[in-house]
Amino acid sequence: MAADPAARLARLLDLHTAIRDRLRAVLARGELERNAATVRDDGVGDAIFALDLDAEQVLLPYCERWGRNECFRLVAEGLEPEGRVFGTPGVSGPEFVLIADPIDGTRGLMFDKRPGWSLAALAPERGPSTALADVSVAAMSELPTSRQHRVRRITAVRGGGARGLEEDLLRGTRSAIQPRPSRATTLRGGFASVVSFFRGGKERTARLEERFLERALGPWDPSRCEVYTDQYICNGGQLAELAFGHDRFVLDARPLVHRALGVTHSLCARPYDLCTALCAQEAGCIVTAPDGSALDAPLDTSTSVAFVGYANRDLAELLQPLLAESLRAEGLL
Numbered sequence: 001m002a003a004d005p006a007a008r009l010a011r012l013l014d015l016h017t018a019i020r021d022r023l024r025a026v027l028a029r030g031e032l033e034r035n036a037a038t039v040r041d042d043g044v045g046d047a048i049f050a051l052d053l054d055a056e057q058v059l060l061p062y063c064e065r066w067g068r069n070e071c072f073r074l075v076a077e078g079l080e081p082e083g084r085v086f087g088t089p090g091v092s093g094p095e096f097v098l099i100a101d102p103i104d105g106t107r108g109l110m111f112d113k114r115p116g117w118s119l120a121a122l123a124p125e126r127g128p129s130t131a132l133a134d135v136s137v138a139a140m141s142e143l144p145t146s147r148q149h150r151v152r153r154i155t156a157v158r159g160g161g162a163r164g165l166e167e168d169l170l171r172g173t174r175s176a177i178q179p180r181p182s183r184a185t186t187l188r189g190g191f192a193s194v195v196s197f198f199r200g201g202k203e204r205t206a207r208l209e210e211r212f213l214e215r216a217l218g219p220w221d222p223s224r225c226e227v228y229t230d231q232y233i234c235n236g237g238q239l240a241e242l243a244f245g246h247d248r249f250v251l252d253a254r255p256l257v258h259r260a261l262g263v264t265h266s267l268c269a270r271p272y273d274l275c276t277a278l279c280a281q282e283a284g285c286i287v288t289a290p291d292g293s294a295l296d297a298p299l300d301t302s303t304s305v306a307f308v309g310y311a312n313r314d315l316a317e318l319l320q321p322l323l324a325e326s327l328r329a330e331g332l333l
Contacts, residue, residue: 016141027146035110051110055102075099101272105234116143117236121275140276154279162283179243179283182311192249201257212326235273243283248311255304256332268304286316
């Protein structure tokens with residue numbers, strides 16, 4: 001995009017700070033049932049909880065102010081399917097698309113159980129064909145529980161690498177940290193997770209996971225805990241765990257599993273859940289579609305996206321063929 005990406009990146013981080021501060025104040029009240037109350041559910045997208053609404057009430061006014069200087073289209077859950085334009089369009093319309101998930105991981109955060117992440121990314125406006133592959137600037141910021149005072153951020157500009165920041169919310173200090181994915185060349189002794197958050201398709205998913213791990217590690221050794229799983233209900237958080245070296249592999253094959261079961265519409269990861277995949281990729285992780293093709297989807301709020309993330313290229317080159325074999329064996333490719 002023609003404008004200074006650093007200036008737009010700064011706006012994204014300012015937005016995240018405003019959302020984080022609002023949610024910290026809400027969580028400090030300890031009203032878990034209030035935070036987890038469903039306030040909107042049209043049966044098409046994910047349910048909108050009270051905590052989501054708190055974040056939305058920060059997002060929209062912020063975009064109104066931003067729109068006084070630039071014209072863009074916001075894509076986010078709960079808005080019009082085509083998105084909402086802020087600012088005054090020029091001859092060619094809005095200049096860029098802002099796709100955002102104000103809270104990724106609401107379910108863990110609203111119960112004050114586990115941090116969520118605020119996700120935002122920018123792509124040049126190409127109309128309905130604008131896609132994840134067009135994202136050129138991305139930022140993701142940790143949303144802490146009420147017991148947490150240190151939070152992390154990752155930012156990325158395509159081709160410029162990823163940068164991290166850690167903030168101490170008690171002391172008001174900040175320090176640069178470098179995302180460093182694991183350099184391990186095996187899953188053994190590390191975290192490797194296959195998404196199975198919710199009911200529906202769990203049996204098929206478990207068969208896929210066992211088949212893949214047997215290909216990757218050999219026959220099961222009942223006397224050993226060879227690999228660990230983490231059902232972190234937050235796709236952005238999963239990517240952050242890869243980027244910071246905590247996890248080595250994550251697979252979300254829900255759209256493939258559900259389709260194989262004859263389900264044409266289901267609640268899975270959406271493009272806004274994966275809009276900051278660029279942060280992990282620029283850190284050195286490999287994030288693709290499960291079949292190894294480029295991760296891509298239109299920047300909308302309804303497309304279900306399957307993805308796989310590897311901590312490094314060596315792992316990807318080793319495991320991708322084994323994953324493809326496992327997916328074919330289960331009738332998912």
